[in-house]
Amino acid sequence: MLRKLIIYAFLILTPLGARAQYISQVIEYLPAPGQFINSMPWGLPVSASSLIGGVNGSLSLGAFGGKVVFRFAEAVENHPDNPYGIDFTIFGNATSEWSEPGVVWVMKDENENSLPDDTWYELAGSDYHFSTTLREYEVSYANPGGEEARDVPWSDQLGNSGAIKANSVHTQPYYPLSDSFPEVPEDTYMLSGTLIQGAVDVDHPPLIKSLRRSFAYADNQVRGSGPHTVPDNPYTLEVEHSGADAFDIGWAVNEEGSYVELDQIHFVKVQTGILHEGGFLGEISTEITGAVDVAPDHTISGMLDLLVIQDLSAEVDTGSIQLELYMFHMGRPVSLPQVQWTSSEEWASVDESNMLFLSGSGALTLTATVVGESSITASVSTLVNPELQVGFELREFDTGPTLYPNPVRDFFHVSGVEQVNLFLYESTGKLLMQLEDYTAGDAISIQELSPGLYFLKIGESRSASFLKLLKQ
Numbered sequence: 481m482l483r484k485l486i487i488y489a490f491l492i493l494t495p496l497g498a499r500a501q502y503i504s505q506v507i508e509y510l511p512a513p514g515q516f517i518n519s520m521p522w523g524l525p526v527s528a529s530s531l532i533g534g535v536n537g538s539l540s541l542g543a544f545g546g547k548v549v550f551r552f553a554e555a556v557e558n559h560p561d562n563p564y565g566i567d568f569t570i571f572g573n574a575t576s577e578w579s580e581p582g583v584v585w586v587m588k589d590e591n592e593n594s595l596p597d598d599t600w601y602e603l604a605g606s607d608y609h610f611s612t613t614l615r616e617y618e619v620s621y622a623n624p625g626g627e628e629a630r631d632v633p634w635s636d637q638l639g640n641s642g643a644i645k646a647n648s649v650h651t652q653p654y655y656p657l658s659d660s661f662p663e664v665p666e667d668t669y670m671l672s673g674t675l676i677q678g679a680v681d682v683d684h685p686p687l688i689k690s691l692r693r694s695f696a697y698a699d700n701q702v703r704g705s706g707p708h709t710v711p712d713n714p715y716t717l718e719v720e721h722s723g724a725d726a727f728d729i730g731w732a733v734n735e736e737g738s739y740v741e742l743d744q745i746h747f748v749k750v751q752t753g754i755l756h757e758g759g760f761l762g763e764i765s766t767e768i769t770g771a772v773d774v775a776p777d778h779t780i781s782g783m784l785d786l787l788v789i790q791d792l793s794a795e796v797d798t799g800s801i802q803l804e805l806y807m808f809h810m811g812r813p814v815s816l817p818q819v820q821w822t823s824s825e826e827w828a829s830v831d832e833s834n835m836l837f838l839s840g841s842g843a844l845t846l847t848a849t850v851v852g853e854s855s856i857t858a859s860v861s862t863l864v865n866p867e868l869q870v871g872f873e874l875r876e877f878d879t880g881p882t883l884y885p886n887p888v889r890d891f892f893h894v895s896g897v898e899q900v901n902l903f904l905y906e907s908t909g910k911l912l913m914q915l916e917d918y919t920a921g922d923a924i925s926i927q928e929l930s931p932g933l934y935f936l937k938i939g940e941s942r943s944a945s946f947l948k949l950l951k952q
């Protein structure tokens with residue numbers, strides 16, 4: 481009996497991959513305003529130390545751009561024997577229908593001074609290539625003052641503005657207070673990073689959703705079980721092993737978007753990647769509870785190919801929509817194979833250039849399957865509603881007008897139109913410019929406009945099409 485007990489104890493104390501390396505130091509915690517900021521347990525500097533040594537801490541980064549920088553005691557290796565190529569896992573508090581994606585960056589201590597003063601590389605995830613993703617996006621938050629929760633106004637470098645809304649559950653001020661965050665100026669401060677669109681639907685309460693991104697975002701995938709050092713396979717929908725969000729150092733890209741080969745990293749930065757209100761759940765804010773590096777184990781294998789379709793809005797109008805899809809192998813994009821589309825409804829079809837045509841209404845699910853590889857498949861769903869008043873649903877007709885060059889510096893042209901009226905809008909919907917009787921080929925000057933995203937409406941009434949224009 482005694483012998484048996486001893487054997488069990490031995491088994492319990494030395495599980496597979498007993499070596500576990502957690503966060504050893506939080507170097508910087510600079511939150512954006514948010515409902516959890518300035519309060520325990522999620523939003524004070526002491527919350528940052530809860531990430532050390534485990535995966536059950538509590539740290540909120542607040543709204544877009546809020547960030548944390550941490551390190552592990554030892555370098556995290558980009559080890560060839562790591563399962564699925566995954567090198568570390570970040571834990572958060574995502575649920576199956578509520579993801580608050582954080583963009584993750586890594587740094588190698590190249591000058592070996594133990595300081596994060598080297599180069600940050602973004603881990604390019606599933607949403608990195610979408611046309612809606614904006615890099616070097618900057619948001620300024622203004623302190624509304626007062627001793628209770630008030631809306632915190634924000635504005636971005638594209639001229640958009642809004643507010644992080646105060647709610648009745650969290651009554652403390654949401655703007656980081658100088659007592660706790662002396663580095664945050666008392667009037668206003670700016671945060672920057674990569675903005676992703678996400679798939680947030682808060683217009684149909686009480687069913688509100690923020691769908692998970694496919695891979696490479698923090699606070700995105702639910703937790704699993706078992707040793708934290710055995711990671712989830714980020715290329716499957718299922719939760720394997722530790723679950724949560726698995727990261728491969730091999731996804732690191734430089735400012736130009738080129739992959740860089742890093743053998744190891746020392747520092748990790750996580751930044752809230754979405755700027756969106758979450759209805760009664762408050763603003764979208766990335767939460768982190770810890771991180772762990774992966775134990776090499778070449779016996780674990782699984783699917784490494786992934787097809788990603790950008791989510792459609794929860795509701796769309798009839799007409800046509802250009803779908804965006806990408807094929808990845810081990811998280812790096814490869815050329816798009818031939819795909820077969822299937823539609824749940826007869827009135828919806830997708831052509832060979834991935835243009836979706838909608839002529840009916842109701843719930844719709846579209847599935848793309850790689851020809852010859854039936855296990856590689858991806859789906860998106862939406863509700864088609866012809867009554868929808870979406871002024872700025874992006875509608876691009878393959879036979880219709882196109883805009884070139886795009887991005888634009890000083891002048892652009894529209895092709896495929898004759899004597900139409902053109903309307904140029906800010907991304908907020910404000911009308912900037914109107915041109916009557918435009919005919920294909922004429923140059924349109926936008927030298928005076930500041931860089932950013934604009935919309936060009938071609939024609940009038942509900943048959944108008946919208947094109948996106950990026951001014952450099």
Ligand SMILES: [Ca+2]
Nearest residue numbers: 558565728729
């Ligand atoms: Ca790796």
Ligand SMILES: [Ca+2]
Nearest residue numbers: 589593595597
């Ligand atoms: Ca350094």
Ligand SMILES: [Ca+2]
Nearest residue numbers: 713716717718
């Ligand atoms: Ca998985």
